[in-house]
Amino acid sequence: MTIGEQKIEPGLQYLTITHKGDRKSVLNVLDSASVRKYRIDPYLAHFTKGGTDVELEHKETSDVAEKLDIKIKVQKQQPGEGALVIRFGPPTLTARL
Numbered sequence: 001m002t003i004g005e006q007k008i009e010p011g012l013q014y015l016t017i018t019h020k021g022d023r024k025s026v027l028n029v030l031d032s033a034s035v036r037k038y039r040i041d042p043y044l045a046h047f048t049k050g051g052t053d054v055e056l057e058h059k060e061t062s063d064v065a066e067k068l069d070i071k072i073k074v075q076k077q078q079p080g081e082g083a084l085v086i087r088f089g090p091p092t093l094t095a096r097l
Contacts, residue, residue, distance in 0.1 A: 056093040
């Protein structure tokens with residue numbers, strides 16, 4: 001699967017999001033074997049090094065997401081195209097597929 005400009009290999013992955021400044025966020029895709037190698041709890045995965053960084057587009061919305069919502073949206077007319085959409089609070093973070 002390609003997310004943004006990055007090819008993501010099949011398998012188990014840990015996903016974290018890093019805030020890089022004003023309206024700039026990155027989805028960090030970490031190989032689960034690399035995270036487990038450090039023998040840390042999954043919620044500390046963001047402390048590991050390496051992985052693949054996917055830039056996310058940031059939009060503020062008036063519709064506030066009360067819960068974390070992660071979806072892959074595919075266009076019916078063009079099944080090979082779509083977006084990864086992440087919502088929590090007012091921002092919506094997206095990356096093209």
